Structures are given as structure tokens and as C-alpha cells.
Amino acid sequence: xxxxxxxxxxxxxxxxxxxxxxxxxxxxxxxxxxxxxxxxxxxxxxxxxxxxxxxxxxxxxxxxxxxxxxxxxxxxxxxxxxxxxxxx
Numbered sequence: 001x002x003x004x005x006x007x008x009x010x011x012x013x014x015x016x017x018x019x020x021x022x023x024x025x026x027x028x029x030x031x032x033x034x035x036x037x038x039x040x041x042x043x044x045x046x047x048x049x050x051x052x053x054x055x056x057x058x059x060x061x062x063x064x065x066x067x068x069x070x071x072x073x074x075x076x077x078x079x080x081x082x083x084x085x086x087x088x
Contacts (some may be wrong), residue, residue, distance in 0.1 A: 042069045 005027070015026050037047050037060065047060040 037065065038068055041065050044072065044073050 012023050040047055048057050050057045
């Protein structure tokens, strides 16, 4: 699948400078990381960042990830209902 994006030159330029990567590599890596994050959220986990001492913890919150959380919770509720119905 081909995806075309318009990304601000300064934004992507800053990432190129910080990483030394090409814009296409940055986009590919970004999608790979997002895929991993979605998998973690779907598994009931949270994604956190902290300083190197493990303090000043921040939780990653995005609308799309909240949607994954809702879908996961709904799927778990359906599974619990199905298990309860099969036991009775």
C-alpha cells in the first residue's frame, strides 16, 4: 500500500537532524513503533516514559489508542459473557 503524507518541512527536518535517518526511514519506523504500541494496548498494557531514574512518569495517551482500549474492553466483555453462558 502506498500512503502519501504532507508533513511540515521543519518538523521532518528536525527528526532527520536528530536521527540521521531519511524521511522514508522515519515514516517506516514511526509506523513500526505505532504498530507495537497498538499491540501493547490491545494486550491490556500501557505505554509509559520516564527519566532514567524511573521517575517523572508519563503515560502515552492518543485518541486512536483510547479506541483500541475500548475495543479490547468490549471484546473481553463479550468473551466473559460467552464463557459464562457456556458454563450455565
